[in-house]
Amino acid sequence: MTDWTTVATTDELQPGDRKAVFVDDEPVLLVRIDDDYLCVADVCTHDGQPLGDGPIADGQITCTRHGARFDLTTGDALCMPATEPVAVYSVQIDDGQIRVRPGGAESTAETETPTVPAAGQAPETDQDGTAETAAGSDAEAEVEETAGASAMLEALRRSSIRN
Structure with a gap:
């Protein structure tokens, strides 16, 4: 498995903030919801549009292009036009450093x-x-x-x- 990549510090993200970064040359989106840090691929699986500018509500992010919605914890595609989940990344906080790596929570969609x-x-x-x-x-x-x-x-x- 890929090593952990430091992408931010806890001081950089306040609740509700997000940060677009690259991990292993892949665009990812780090999101802080309350005291939880979540990280998903920053690419809509429907058409490749970045998700970073999409609205976030109830632990979900919506693609601004066609309205596909994804669960930020599992990556599950929650509505059309997306049918495939986005990749999720594990998040680790160590001494104020936020580190991520591929392979977070598994999709629960059947x-x-x-x-x-x-x-x-x-x-x-x-x-x-x-x-x-x-x-x-x-x-x-x-x-x-x-x-x-x-x-x-x-x-x-x-x-x-x-x-």
Whole structure:
């Protein structure tokens, strides 16, 4: 794992402040919320826009370009158009020095690839009337995210062409 990188001192950041820095040549954003210091990649996973100027509220930062929102603790993408989390960095305070390194809290988001029924076919439902996936609610399909997203987009494209 990468060594700790000193990025600021505790005197530099008051509650609510933020500081854009580089760690291993990557742009990161250090944020102080109350007495907590959080650090995430300073790049929106939707389109590469820096997050540093975005509003922060309730432990979340919003990208100013398209409104994607990320959890500053876990990096989770909380709304569209972002679907991938931002990288999080571990933060260490030592004698007033703020140090960070890649590999903070792990994302808690569960990625679920929705299924799209074939044209003219209604989705299957369970006893309470909620839709199930084609594989069934108990089955867990392990699909590589990119392939799953591509398949979903292709199914949606085909569905819209037929309709």
